[in-house]
Amino acid sequence: MSAYDPAGDIRTAHLMADAARAAILPHFRAPLDVENKLDAGFDPVTVADRASEEAMRAVLARHAPDDGILGEEFGETAGTNGRRWVLDPIDGTRAFISGLPTWTVLIALEREGRPAVGVIDQPHIGERFLGWPGGAVLSHGGEDRPLRTRGTRSLDTAILSTTDANLFADAEAEAFEQVRRKARLCRFGYDAYAYAMLAGGGVDLVIESGLQVYDVQAFIPVIEGAGGVVTDWSGGDASGGGQVVAAASRELLDAVLPLLAPAAAR
C-alpha cells in the first residue's frame, strides 16, 4: 500500500488551475489571432494557450521547483525527483476559437509512471473536475459534490461520445461504427469535457484515437476516482495516449473491447 498523500499536490493543482483561468478568460470570445501549427491541415494555437501554460509553469516554479513538466506548448522541462506535471493549457482549442464553452485546462501529476492526480477545469462555466487515488469531486458555484459514473453495464443502454467521427481511420472507423450502432445514443464534439461527463454520470463511454500524453493523463485519475475505467483499445494502459476507451464500468468496457479489437494498435 502506497503512503502517498495527495493533499499537497491537490493544493498545487488548484493553484495552477486558478492561474490558468485568470490567464485564459480575458481571451475567450475576444478577437484573437489564431496561428496554425500545421503545414497541411489546421491545428490552431492562440495566445491564450501560451498564457495558460506560462501561468501554470510559474506556479510550479514557486511551489514545486523540483518536479518535471511536460506541456503541450513549451515541451519538456526535466525535474530532479521522478515526478512530472503533464499540462494541456487548452484542450479543445477548436471549440475555444468557436466560442464554445467545452474546452478545458488539463493538469496531471505523474508519479511512479502513472497519473496520480488529475484536473479537468472549465473556466467559463466555472467547473473543476478533480480526481486522485480513491476519489473524485466536481467543484462548481462554491459547492463540491462527489463524482460517480452511472455504472452502466450494457452497451444498448450506454451513451457514447467521441470528439469527431471523421478523425478515425479505416479500420478504426469501422470498429467505432460497430459500437455506435449498438449504443443507445452518441454525442459528438466535446474533447476532454466528455470524459468529465463520464465521471459525472452523464456519458457512459468515450472512444477516441490519436491522443497525446497531455490529452489523457488528467482524465484518468478523474474517471478512476469516480469508479470508471480507462484503457487503450486492447485493454492495456492508456496513460501514454493513442487509442483510448473510457467506460462507466468494467462490464461495459468488457462488452466494448471485442468490437474495438480488430482496429487495436497492438
Next chain:
Amino acid sequence: MSAYDPAGDIRTAHLMADAARAAILPHFRAPLDVENKLDAGFDPVTVADRASEEAMRAVLARHAPDDGILGEEFGETAGTNGRRWVLDPIDGTRAFISGLPTWTVLIALEREGRPAVGVIDQPHIGERFLGWPGGAVLSHGGEDRPLRTRGTRSLDTAILSTTDANLFADAEAEAFEQVRRKARLCRFGYDAYAYAMLAGGGVDLVIESGLQVYDVQAFIPVIEGAGGVVTDWSGGDASGGGQVVAAASRELLDAVLPLLAPAAAR
C-alpha cells in the same frame, strides 16, 4: 415602418426564461426517468421538458392570456389576437440527459407570421441570448454585451457547425460534405447553442435539416439582430423549420447556397 415596440414582449420573455430555469435546473445531472417518444429510434423526453413548458405557460396565462402558444410538449393553444409564442422547453434533450451543458430553452414571439423576439437560454451556464428587430444581446454573470456575428464572408475562413452529420440523408449528406470540405473547421454536437455562437461571433455557419418550427423560431431574431442571416437551403424563409442555413453574412450565405442547392427541398 412598423410601430412595434418589443419592450413588453422582451419583459415577458425574460419572465418565461427565468421560470424555465427554475423548473429545469433541479433535474439537470440528477437521476432522471427518460421516456422514449419514438417506437423506432430514440427521442428522449423527461420530466424536465414538461416542467419547463408548464412553467412558461403559467407565465403566459398571467401576463399574455390572449396570445396563442405552440409548445413541443403540449402542442397548440389558440390565441385571440394573431400573436403566438413558440416554445421548445429543452432543445437538445440528448445533451441534457448526457450532462452536457449545451441544451437550451427556446422562446419566440411570432407576430404577423414571423418571429419578432427570440431567446436562447442556457440555465446551467447562466447565459441568455436575446434578439429583437434591430438588436441582440448576451446576458451572463450580471453583464450584458451586444451580440455581433464575425461578419465572415468567405467559406475557406468559416467555422461550420451542425448537430450530427449522421442526420443528413443521401443528397443532403453529399451537399453538407461539399461545404464541410471547403470550410476552415467543423464542430459537431451543439443543437441550438451553435446558433447562439454564430450570433456571438464564434461560429460562422450552421447547417441543419429536419428542424421543427419550435427548433428554429427563437434563433432567427437572435441571429438577425446580430447581423447574420437565416434561410432555408433555397434561400427562402426558414421560420417554418425543415432545412436551415444560418450565416454570419449575406456574402457567406451566397457562397454556400449553390453547394446546398442540389439537395434543397424546393
